[in-house]
Amino acid sequence: MVLSSVCFGSSGLFASAVMATGWSAPQVTAVRIWLAALVLVLVVGVFRRAGLRVARSEWPLLAGYALLGVVGIQLCYFLAVSRLPVGIALLLEYLSPVLVALWVRFVRGTRLPAAAWLGTALALTGLALVAQVWQGLRLDLLGLLAGLAAAVCSAGYFLLGEHAVSTRDPLGPVTLGMAGGAVLMLLVCPPWLVPGHTLGAATTFGGWHPPVWSLLVALALLGTVAAYLIGMSALRHLPPSVASVLALIEPVLAAAAAWALLGQSLTAAQLVGGVVLLAGALIVRLAGGRPRVEPGPLAEPVPTTGSA
Template sequence: MAFGSSGPLAKAAMNAGLSPEHVASARVGIAAAVLLIGVCLIKPSILRVRRDQWRLLLAYGLAGVALVQLLFFIAVSRLPVGIAMLLEYTSPVLVAFWVRFVRKVRLPMLSWAGIALAFLGLALVAQVWKSLELDGVGMLAGIGAALCSAAYYLLGERGASEHHPIGMVTWGMVVGALALFAVAPPWTMPYAAVRTTSAFGGAQVPVLALLVTVALISTALAYTLSISSLRHLPSTVASVLALSEPIVATLLAWLMLGETLSPDQIVGMAVLLSGAALVQLASHGPVTPADPLPTD
C-alpha cells in the first residue's frame, strides 16, 4: 500500500509543474537524507559494508532505486497512474523466468497458474485493447520500469541475506539519489512550483507536502518493508504479491485525482488479486531444482 500511493502523489506534484526527473530526484533525495541521518544517530553499525558487497549495493541503488523511479515517473507523466503502475508490475513474470531459466529452479505449476491469472487481470485493468491510444514513450518507460523492478526484487533477495534491511535501503537510497542528482540537480528544481499547491482529493495540497509524503511513506517506509519481506519470501512470491500495489494506485487515482475506473478494470482487479493469492498458496509447497535444459 505504501508503494501504491507513490503514483497519485507524484502525479499531483507533476500537475503543479514539476518534471518527472525532479519529482524522482526529490523523492529519493529526501528519503536518503532522512534514512542516513536516522541510521547514523540510532544504529550506525548497520551501515558497515565489506568491499566485496559494494557491487551489489551499487547495482541495487542504480537499477532498483534510481532507474525504476525515474522511468516510472516518466510513465506516470504520460499515462493514467493505474496503467503506468501496471506496466511496471509486469516484473513478476520477468522474475519467474529468471528463476526458472537462469537459476534453474522449477516453480510449482500453481505459481505459473497464479502468474497467468494475475496477468489476465492486469490486461483487463490496463485495457490492452485500447493500447494504441496510449502514449508510446510512456509505454516504453513503463516497460523499462518493469525491467528495473525485476532487478530490484532479484538483487534485494540476495542483498537481504547479507545486509540489515534498513542498512541496505539506506545505501540504495544514497546511491540512487546521487545518480538522480546527476540527471536533475537540486539547484535546477523549480522551487516556485514547490511553493504552490496542487489538487489532490478535492483539496489544494501544498506540493512540498506531497513530495515529503512520497519520500517518507512511499519510499523510505515502502522500501524498508519490501526488503524486510524478502528475508522471509522468495523473489517470485514477493514480486507477485506486490501486484496489489497497482490496485492501490488505481483506487487512489480514482479517489484523489478523478481518474475513473470502468467495470472491466474493477473485474480485472479481482482477477489479479486471485492470481496473487494462488502464488502465495503455491509458496507453501516445495520448490525444486529444474531438470537440466537441453543444450542442443
C-alpha cells in the same frame, strides 16, 4: 505489511499531483530520493552507524540495487504515472513476479510448477485487458513502456535486494541503496534543474490545495522512508505467502484513492484486467515460494512485497 502497502501506494498520488503543476518525472524522482536518502543516512548514522559499513565485495551488489531498485524503479514508475492513471501504472509494475519467475526458469534453469505458468498466462491476459490491445493499445505507448520498465526494475530490486539482506540488517542496504540512488540522480537531474521557484505553488489534491513542497515531503517520508522501513520490518515476522496476499492491496488502494482524489477512473475491461493480472501475480508468487539464499551467486526468489 498493510501499512507499508498503503505508504507505497500513496507515492503515485503525491507524484501525480506534483507533476500536474509542471514538474517532470525525473525532477520528482530526484527530490524524493534526495530527501529520503538524507533522512535515512541521518537516522542510521545516529542510531545504527555500523549499518553504513560496506565490504569491498558488496559494492557491485549495492550499485546494482541503487541503479535498479532505487533510481530505475522510481523514475520509470513516475514516468508511467505522468502519462497513465496511477492504478494502471501500478498494475504494470506488478508484472515483476512473472519476470522473476521467467528469470528463474530460463536463466537459472530451475523447473517451475505448472501453477507458475498458469499464473503467468493469467497475468499476461490481464495486461492485455488493461492495455485494451483489441483497440490498438489505447494506453499512451511511452507510459506503457515506462510501466513495463518499472516491472523490470522491480524484478531487479527483489533479486538484488533479497541477496543483500541475507547477511545483514535490511536497514543498511536500504540506506546505502538510497544514498547511491541520490548520487545517480545528481547525474540524471542536477539540482539546478529542479524548479525550486514553484515549491510554494498550490496543487490540487482532492478537495485540498497544498503547496508543492508539502507533497514532496510527504512523498519522501511516507511514500519512501516509512514504506521501505515498515515493509522490511514486516517481512521479518510474516511468511512470504501472507506478505504476498497483503501486498496485493497496494494497486487496489492506489486505484481507489486516485479515483477519489485525482478523478482518475478505469474502464470495466481494465478493472477486470486488473483483477486477472493480480490473480496471476499471486499464483506465480505462491507457486514459486521463497528459495533459501545461498552464498555466492545471486538467488532469484519470487518477490514478496509491493513496489518502491
